[in-house]
Amino acid sequence: MTAVNIHKTYTGKAEPVHVLRGVDITINRNDLAAIVGASGSGKSTLLHILGGLDRPDEGTIRFRDTDLSKMDDEALAGFRNRNIGFVFQFHHLLPEFTALENVFMPGLIAGKTMPEIRQRAEYLLEQTGLKNRMDHRPSELSGGEQQRVAVARALMNEPEIIMADEPTGNLDEANTDKLLSLLLDIREKEQTAIVLITHDHRIAGIAPTVHRLQRGQLERPAEPNS
Ligand SMILES: Nc1ncnc2c1ncn2[C@@H]1O[C@H](COP(=O)(O)OP(=O)(O)O)[C@@H](O)[C@H]1O
Numbered sequence: 094m095t096a097v098n099i100h101k102t103y104t105g106k107a108e109p110v111h112v113l114r115g116v117d118i119t120i121n122r123n124d125l126a127a128i129v130g131a132s133g134s135g136k137s138t139l140l141h142i143l144g145g146l147d148r149p150d151e152g153t154i155r156f157r158d159t160d161l162s163k164m165d166d167e168a169l170a171g172f173r174n175r176n177i178g179f180v181f182q183f184h185h186l187l188p189e190f191t192a193l194e195n196v197f198m199p200g201l202i203a204g205k206t207m208p209e210i211r212q213r214a215e216y217l218l219e220q221t222g223l224k225n226r227m228d229h230r231p232s233e234l235s236g237g238e239q240q241r242v243a244v245a246r247a248l249m250n251e252p253e254i255i256m257a258d259e260p261t262g263n264l265d266e267a268n269t270d271k272l273l274s275l276l277l278d279i280r281e282k283e284q285t286a287i288v289l290i291t292h293d294h295r296i297a298g299i300a301p302t303v304h305r306l307q308r309g310q311l312e313r314p315a316e317p318n319s
């Protein structure tokens with residue numbers, strides 16, 4: 094995926110906020126890229142735009158041979174469902190459904206067959222260490238477990254990119270470590286790219302590429318000690 098010259102301004106009651114001012118970024122297959130920056134610097138805004146949840150005011154995003162700006166809302170929703178897996182700070186699981194059923198959802202939306210969906214969901218929940226939690230509802234799971242269900246759900250349709258926005262922001266240290274090692278494991282097994290937003294430099298440290306969002310633009314900071 095290549096994004097070029099992305100601009101985004103929020104207009105509202107207050108002064109317009111020009112959050113993104115010409116962001117360029119390329120995410121290749123199987124990349125692991127962290128995006129760091131102060132709170133309010135526009136990290137979530139950028140992630141939403143890259144993942145097709147929001148649209149830029151200016152700039153282009155190309156994914157394979159497709160320009161996201163040329164897609165209507167329905168096409169964009171289909172694109173997200175098939176190609177992007179989102180993980181947010183809060184799990185956003187549906188409370189009335191079990192872990193297994195939550196993981197089904199993207200597969201149902203994609204129109205896959207039920208046997209195919211069930212097999213993939215069970216496999217993913219095993220991979221995320223939740224083999225014995227499949228029939229639990231979110232309220233019956235710990236914070237770390239909820240977040241791992243969210244990761245399994247994000248992987249349902251074998252997305253090319255996982256977009257994770259502060260996925261460990263609500264977890265203690267042990268669960269943070271567990272989630273990060275899960276993401277690394279997934280990257281290897283599924284060959285997905287991961288874009289990891291964090292304000293924690295220790296977490297960013299697991300990524301070979303670290304981009305810093307500052308004054309509306311991305312910089313690649315110097316290597317440590319250079
Ligand atoms: N929907 C919105 N309307 C108006 N301003 C917004 C909206 N979303 C975010 N902002 C503002 O844009 C800036 C960047 O927000 P955000 O992308 O959430 O930053 P980050 O994720 O880095 O903390 C902040 O100043 C925030 O207040």
Ligand SMILES: [Mg+2]
Pocket residue numbers: 136137138258
């Ligand atoms: Mg944010």
